[in-house]
Amino acid sequence: MSNVTDRDSTHRRLFTGSPAECSTSNESAREAARRKAQRIYGLLLAGYGTPAWRQHHNPMSQLILTVLTQNTSDINSGRAFQQLIASFDGWEAVRDAPVEEIAQTIKSAGLSNIKARRIKDILRSIYERNGSLSLDFLRSLDVVEAKSWLRSLGGVGPKTVACVLLFSLGKPVLPVDTHVFRVSQRTGLVQPKVSVEAAHEYIEGLLQPEQVYAFHINVIAHGRRVCKAQRPKCDGCVLHPVCDNPVALPRRDAARQ
Numbered sequence: 001m002s003n004v005t006d007r008d009s010t011h012r013r014l015f016t017g018s019p020a021e022c023s024t025s026n027e028s029a030r031e032a033a034r035r036k037a038q039r040i041y042g043l044l045l046a047g048y049g050t051p052a053w054r055q056h057h058n059p060m061s062q063l064i065l066t067v068l069t070q071n072t073s074d075i076n077s078g079r080a081f082q083q084l085i086a087s088f089d090g091w092e093a094v095r096d097a098p099v100e101e102i103a104q105t106i107k108s109a110g111l112s113n114i115k116a117r118r119i120k121d122i123l124r125s126i127y128e129r130n131g132s133l134s135l136d137f138l139r140s141l142d143v144v145e146a147k148s149w150l151r152s153l154g155g156v157g158p159k160t161v162a163c164v165l166l167f168s169l170g171k172p173v174l175p176v177d178t179h180v181f182r183v184s185q186r187t188g189l190v191q192p193k194v195s196v197e198a199a200h201e202y203i204e205g206l207l208q209p210e211q212v213y214a215f216h217i218n219v220i221a222h223g224r225r226v227c228k229a230q231r232p233k234c235d236g237c238v239l240h241p242v243c244d245n246p247v248a249l250p251r252r253d254a255a256r257q
C-alpha cells in the first residue's frame, strides 16, 4: 500500500504560496481533486467496466519490455521484445552481448542504440546488486521501497517503475502514459503546470490503492477511443460532466449559439 506521507508531500510540492495560505488552500484543493478523481473513476467504471488484474509478465521481463515501449507503439515494442526473447538464451545472454547485436535485434522499437545500451546497463546493474537477474524479490518490499529500488537503476523513470510494479506485481502504483496524462490534463485533474513525472504520485495519491489498476486501464481505453489527441469525441463523452476543457462543444450546445 502506498505511503500516505509520501503522497501528502507530493501534493504540497505542487502548490506554492505562504505556509498559512498553503495549509488552507492545499486542503480544499486536495479535497476537490480527490472528489474529481473519484467521479472520474466512477464514470469510467460505469462506461468501461471493472478490469480484473492479471500478471502481464514477470518483473524482469516487464522492466525490459517497458524500456522498449519508450517513444514507440505497443505493436513495435512488443515485436522487439519477442525478437529479443527469441534471439537470446535468457537475460544473462543479453547482458553479455555486444550493444550492436542487441540494437540490431530490437530495431523495430526505434532508438535501438540508446535502448540497447540502457537495457545492457540495467541488466548489469541488477546483477551487480543481486547476483541474479530476477526482480521477484520486489514482491516482498513495500511500495515506497520498491519504487526507490527501481528508480536507483539508471535510465528508469517513474512510468517504467509503475509499469513493473503494477503489471507484474499488482502493487498500487499508477503509470502515467500519454493517454493518462492527456485525459488528466483535459479534465482538469492535473493542472497544466504539473509535469508528467510529478503527475504520477499526485494522481496516485487521489485514488484508493484498490482503484489504481482499473483507473489506469479505463483511462487508457478512454484516451484511445474517445479523448484522442486529435479530435476528441466530446459529444457523448462519459467524462463530459466533470471535464474542465471539453475540446469541442457538444453539437446540441453549439446548435443553440
Ligand code: SF4
Pocket (backbone or CB within 6 Å): 183, 186, 187, 226, 227, 228, 232, 233, 234, 235, 237, 238, 239, 240, 243, 244, 245, 246, 247, 248
Ligand atoms: S469531454 Fe472531451 S476533452 Fe473532456 S474528457 Fe471527454 S473527450 Fe476528453
